[in-house]
Amino acid sequence: MEQKAPLTLYLAAPRGFCAGVDRAVKIVEMALQKWGAPVYVRHEIVHNKFVVEGLRDKGAVFVEELDECPDDRPVIFSAHGVPKSVPAEARRREMIFVDATCPLVSKVHVEAERHHAAGLQMVMIGHAGHPEVLGTMGQLPEGEVLLVETVEDVTGIAPRDPARLAFITQTTLSVDDTAAIVAALQARFPAIVGPAKEDICYATTNRQAAVKAIAGRIDALLVIGAPNSSNSRRLVEVGRAAGCDYSQLVMRADQIDWRAMQGIRSVGVTAGASAPEVLVNEVIDAFRARYDVTVELVETARENVEFKVPRVLREPG
Ligand code: 0O3
Ligand code: SF4
Secondary structure: OOOOEEEEEEEEEOOOOOHHHHHHHHHHHHHHHHHOOOEEEEOOOOOOHHHHHHHHHOOEEEEOOHHHOOOOOOEEEOOOOOOOHHHHHHHHOOOOEEEOOOHHHHHHHHHHHHHHHOOOEEEEEOOOOOHHHHHHHOOOOOOOEEEEOOHHHHHHOOOOOOOOEEEEEOOOOOHHHHHHHHHHHHHHOOOOEOOOOOOOOHHHHHHHHHHHHHHOOOOEEEEEOOOOOHHHHHHHHHHHHOOOOOEEEEOOHHHOOOOOOOOOOEEEEEEOOOOOHHHHHHHHHHHHHHEEEEEEEEEOOOOOOOOOOOHHHHOOO
8 A cells, every 4th residue: 555645734723613603603503492493594604604504404594684584483693793774674573583793793883883972983994895894884874984905995085084083893804914904094093093903803813823823834724714704714814924825715625626735744724713623624534534644733822712692592482
């Protein structure tokens, strides 16, 4: 039998499910237990096909908008958050709804409201069209939130009163790119107020730091995650920026380009906040089938964050 080539697989930690994703998935599972199928879910509960398909098999029905749901079945709002108009409409239709918005996204919603109540206009740093951005911008009336995606965008915005501005951010951005955008905002609008740094969450920050810790010593980086997952895509960018030119997003093992893996001696593996650990194990097994693998865990932080599910799901009956 041909001898397998040695390969060191650096496994990033933390990786994979964050507390907000864990909670959101639990909410759908518990809603199915409580109310039976079908339970409707507005938007992918988290951006991962494997997770969505697993829940669909149990009776969840995924839709993009509330008008695709009947009045008489429960509906769950995804972890990314929703504009204010969505729960308002559900209430008007007297629907049962459970909001699976991550508490760290809701925190940004509250921040936006607080600044608005103080008479400040908002600048949001985020990606146009992303559901979290639509949800956060949708907390305030039209025109109250100006969106910037890049440092260049900062020069293009025209706030009502440059002296009365605040900024908020998407939770899954690149820590480094965001720092540059915040600096550009502060340079142009010295009076702008905002969080100490930005609103990027602990999970995003920790996963990016772990990638930075391995990127310099690997021939390739695989990030397990979906193309519509903002935090996962940021991990690929962080890998490249930190020196690993071959950094790729893969949804699961069958997307690995094995030709590109020829001759490598080391590989880094991580997973976005919405990618389940079974898919990480699947990737490791795929490497083991082809290489003589030594796994090295590179742990840059420990996480112990946990969020409770909403009370309606904890109550009996
Ligand atoms: O926001 P993102 O596209 O990264 O969403 P995912 O992949 O579902 O991951 C969970 C993050 C989230 C719900 C918003 O912070
Ligand atoms: Fe919440 Fe952060 Fe996870 Fe988003 S990535 S769901 S903000 S913990």
